[in-house]
Amino acid sequence: MVELSPQSPFRDPLPFKQGRASLTENQPEYISAIMPHQGQETALSAVLKKVHDLSLPPAGQSSANKHLRLLWAGRGTYFLVGEKPPDRALARVASLVDQSDGWCSLSLDGEDAAEVLARLSPLDLRLKVFKPGNTARSELQHMMALYLRTRSGFEIMVMRSFAHSALHHLKEAMTSVAAQNRIAG
C-alpha cells in the first residue's frame, strides 16, 4: 500500500521562541477517542489494563506508560495518544474513533508558559490546582481545547481546523508577555 507522508497542520514554521516561553509542534502518531458504552467504565478499565497496561483515569487526570498516554478528554471521553491505535478488544465495551488527523497538538514550555496561557484561557493554571498529569477541557481564545499539564509546561490540543488560529493567538500572547517582561526588566 502507498504510504503518504504526513503534512504538518501548522502553516508557520515551528518551534517558536519568545522570552522565556517556547512553542513546539507535538503531533502524535495516533490520537484515538475512546468512549465507554453506558455503564461499561469498569469493564473498559479492566480491558485497558490487560491490552495496554493503562488505567482509566478519573475526570481531569491522565495515565501513561512508555508508549501511550490516556487523557481524560471530557464527559465519557478519553483520548489514547501515542505510537499505537487502540486494541480491537476495547471495541466490545467502548466506541473507538480515530482522531489522528482531527486534532493537532502543541507544547508550550518555559518559565512564562502559564503567564502566556492565562491570556487565552479562563483555567486556573496555578501549579497547586492544575498539576503535572492533570488534563482539562476549556477554551483557548474561543476555541475548544484539551490541556495537559506537563513537568515543563503544557500540551495544548485543538481541532485541526483551528491549527492556524491557535498558533496565531499563542504566538501573539508569547510576544506580548515577552515584551512586557522586557520593559519591566
Add this chain to the structure above:
Amino acid sequence: MRIDCPLCGCRDSREFHYRGTGKLMERPAADAGAEAFHDYIYMRENPAGVNCELWFHEMGCRAWLLVERDVSSHEFLSVRLAESVTRGKQ
C-alpha cells in the same frame, strides 16, 4: 458568575451555555395529550428567586448540568450532572 461543574470543578461562566428550564427534564409520556405537551414546551414560571435550569458545559467537558440558580443574586445553589439525575429515576 462561576459554575462548579461536577466533572471539571469551578469554571468561568463563559465556558457554559444556558439551555432552558430544568422542567425540560420532565417530558410528558407520549400519550399525555396536546395540553400536556403545550405546557411542557411553552409554559414557564418566572420566579424572581430560585430557578431550576439546564446548562451545557460547551467549552469544557460537554456535560449537561441541572442547576438551581437564584436569578436575583446569580448565586448557584446546586449543580448536578443531568445524566445522574435521569439515571437515578430509572
